[in-house]
Amino acid sequence: MWNEESDWIGSFDALLARLAECSMCSRRSGERPGAAQMDVKILDVAAEGGYGRVFRCLDVHTGALVAMKQITMVRLSQGIPAQIIREVSLLRELHHANIVKLLRVGFTENRYVNLVFEHLDYDLHQFIVNRGYPKDATTVKSFMFQILSAVAYCHSRKVLHRDLKPSNVLINHSKRLIKLADFGLAREFADDFLYTEKLGTSWYRAPEILCHSRQYSTQVDLWSVGCIFAEMVIGQPLFQVINCRDELEGIFKLLGTPTEETWPGITKLMPNLHIYCSKFDPLGLETFVTDLEPSGLNLLSMMLCLDPSKRISAEASLKHAYFTDVNWI
Amino acid sequence: MADFQTSTHRAKWIFSPQQLVEKYRAANQRAKQILEKCGATLMEVDVNGSLSYPEPHMTAKDSAEKHYRTKPLSIEEEQCIKVFYENKLQEVYNNFRFPHKIQATALIYFKRFYLQWSVMEHQPKHIMLTCVYAACKIEENHVSAEELGKGISQDHQMILNNEMIVYQSLEFDLIVYAPYRSVEGFINDVEVCLVGPDAAVKLCLGDLLVMGSNPETASLHMQGNSVMLVMTSLKCSRLCKRQQDLKLIK
Numbered sequence: 001m002w003n004e005e006s007d008w009i010g011s012f013d014a015l016l017a018r019l020a021e022c023s024m025c026s027r028r029s030g031e032r033p034g035a036a037q038m039d040v041k042i043l044d045v046a047a048e049g050g051y052g053r054v055f056r057c058l059d060v061h062t063g064a065l066v067a068m069k070q071i072t073m074v075r076l077s078q079g080i081p082a083q084i085i086r087e088v089s090l091l092r093e094l095h096h097a098n099i100v101k102l103l104r105v106g107f108t109e110n111r112y113v114n115l116v117f118e119h120l121d122y123d124l125h126q127f128i129v130n131r132g133y134p135k136d137a138t139t140v141k142s143f144m145f146q147i148l149s150a151v152a153y154c155h156s157r158k159v160l161h162r163d164l165k166p167s168n169v170l171i172n173h174s175k176r177l178i179k180l181a182d183f184g185l186a187r188e189f190a191d192d193f194l195y196t197e198k199l200g201t202s203w204y205r206a207p208e209i210l211c212h213s214r215q216y217s218t219q220v221d222l223w224s225v226g227c228i229f230a231e232m233v234i235g236q237p238l239f240q241v242i243n244c245r246d247e248l249e250g251i252f253k254l255l256g257t258p259t260e261e262t263w264p265g266i267t268k269l270m271p272n273l274h275i276y277c278s279k280f281d282p283l284g285l286e287t288f289v290t291d292l293e294p295s296g297l298n299l300l301s302m303m304l305c306l307d308p309s310k311r312i313s314a315e316a317s318l319k320h321a322y323f324t325d326v327n328w329i
Numbered sequence: 330m331a332d333f334q335t336s337t338h339r340a341k342w343i344f345s346p347q348q349l350v351e352k353y354r355a356a357n358q359r360a361k362q363i364l365e366k367c368g369a370t371l372m373e374v375d376v377n378g379s380l381s382y383p384e385p386h387m388t389a390k391d392s393a394e395k396h397y398r399t400k401p402l403s404i405e406e407e408q409c410i411k412v413f414y415e416n417k418l419q420e421v422y423n424n425f426r427f428p429h430k431i432q433a434t435a436l437i438y439f440k441r442f443y444l445q446w447s448v449m450e451h452q453p454k455h456i457m458l459t460c461v462y463a464a465c466k467i468e469e470n471h472v473s474a475e476e477l478g479k480g481i482s483q484d485h486q487m488i489l490n491n492e493m494i495v496y497q498s499l500e501f502d503l504i505v506y507a508p509y510r511s512v513e514g515f516i517n518d519v520e521v522c523l524v525g526p527d528a529a530v531k532l533c534l535g536d537l538l539v540m541g542s543n544p545e546t547a548s549l550h551m552q553g554n555s556v557m558l559v560m561t562s563l564k565c566s567r568l569c570k571r572q573q574d575l576k577l578i579k
Contacts, residue, residue, distance in 0.1 A: 004530070012409070012413070015406055015409065015410060016403070016410070018400060018402060018406075019402065019410060019448060019449065019453075021369075022364065022369050022449045077473075077474070077475070077489075078473060078474060078489075079462070079474060079488075079489040079492040079495070080492055080496070082466045082469070084464050084468060085463075085496070086467070086469075088501045088503075089467060089501060089502070089503035089504050092337055092501055092502055092503070092504070093335075093336055093337060093504050095335065105501055119571065145383075156332070157332055
């Protein structure tokens, strides 16, 4: 038995030695994998951010307009940023009419990662700011339905977006088509996961995250959708309108300071709540969101519910009375 | 991801045994041709991620000398090396105490990578470690390349150098399915039913992970659940037999 084993080890060592021999040679330099032509012609810079730049480009094969997100690899000590890996891998799996399509991925030199997406005309933030926001109720309803469809799809695939805001909602002007973008903070979720609390843009961040909870789920996205909904109606971020020192105080001013009765578990989550801020009586959503039909206001209040366990889901939102006349979708 | 049916895993990465053989043969053939032409096959990735390829022979004498010395690996020998590193991959996990999900993900990455390449083209030890690092990133179990390198006495730069080629070979299809949580629960139930909680017989999840008698192909031509079911039923039948033997002894 021993001889058999040592024979086997000997022959395997010989095999590894032969494998090692394969590398003994002179070399010539080659291209970096993926550094080959990205097959796009840059037209202009569409946007700039902390991550890098977005270029408006022309696909040299099809002649179609595309958007190229060029991300600077700052921390080369950790290779390709996990945020990019997360975004790319999730977009490879998510296929929905209201989610932006990732066309290809490439690399230039050792400093940039290029993500090529389908091109859309502008984002919802630009639409609200530059076009005097969607004044007609039909457009608001259409946009909301499409956003919720995309979010419901993500949640059904066990994906949290975690960074929903108007600048991450893209619009095709001619078709009035909405597409969710920027899945850099998105992640898969499970019942027993602890997540990071440092995410999302503060005006659209759910109260449980602002209260430093690390156990949250799909409800955080619904809060953000509620904030977007209100912003489409009033033309500016809801919690920017309320005069307060920070987002959490603004939320409590609008919806009332929570108690164990209104939000079970809040005292455990935020033991110093009574020290942190005074007890506010709710001002009510209708005070700020005036131009919204009653069913819309009802849906908004269900999205902007302090207690995450009572917050409406994306799936249920799509069946809400507010969308009964959506035969135009 | 909840929906396996619409996943890239199901659409692109499950093959028939015949398709697998063809892919292995194609990669092996390509490596052999490079070996004949250049006398070596291994590509190297430098610090900025550039690939360097073997130089073609300058003279017939060079070619003859090198050809005499280096004999290409057969498909079977390649499989043998791959299985060896798949088992090594488990050792890395035991050292770092990573969850099974990461172990499964890295193993699938490793298998998929060598559908496109021969072990003669890319050093399996380096690729194995890069797959571990990639799996940690995608499963959000943050381990720095340095930490990983230190833990197994390897240069972490080699892990980073190979990261790009691994992602591209996997076509960025990085979300993979492996039913370890449910299987682990099932195994616990089986253990309790068959031999009681204090018994010495333990089902080894690691054995399930390397996929038993045909580790190379199982996770590529069967759905994860099927692999697990087959392997678990094999284990259970062995346990049942063991249980009967114990009764006979008593």
